[in-house]
Amino acid sequence: MSIELIGERELFKALLELSKDSAIRVMRPAISKALTPVRRQAKANIRSHKRSGMLNKAISKKAGGKRNSKKAWGKVFVKSKPIIWQGKRINPVKYAHLVEFGTRHSRPYPFIRNAMSQKRSEINSILIREGWVNMAKFAGRLRNKHDTMRALRKARARFLR
Secondary structure (H helix, E strand, O other): OOOOOOOOHHHHHHHHHOOHHHHHHHHHHHHHHHHHHHHHHHHHHHHOOOOOOHHHHHEEEEEEEEOOOOEEEEEEEEOOOOEEEOOEEEOOHHHHHHHHHOOOOOOOOOHHHHHHHHOHHHHHHHHHHHHHHHHHHHHHHHHHOOOOOHHHHHHHHHHOO
């Protein structure tokens, strides 16, 4: 499930004026902060459906970006690390999809998809807020390096009003 940034055209325009690497550097921390409530909600959704609690412990988040495509990304996922519980090696990634989508013998229990849909508006607001914060920090660093990107100065001035 993907989320697009909606409602903040000035931020989007300012990001487009940055270099590929700089835009990713600005948005990667914002994406990481925006995924924190999703991870927490996914953990809360799975708590009521547990056997050992290993699936809950294996839910994680990651943010990254590709320089050549000018895209930053983030994901909430189940880590693939075996854990020993009552003498057995349990790898939660091997059964997480069965819990999420169900089988013909058990009903689906969508913990990650529900967390994404429940936190969609919060994700958007965090992305916009943190995007401007990081843009202002980046503009301050560039000013120190005597860079004269008009969009960054405007973004910093808008944020510091």
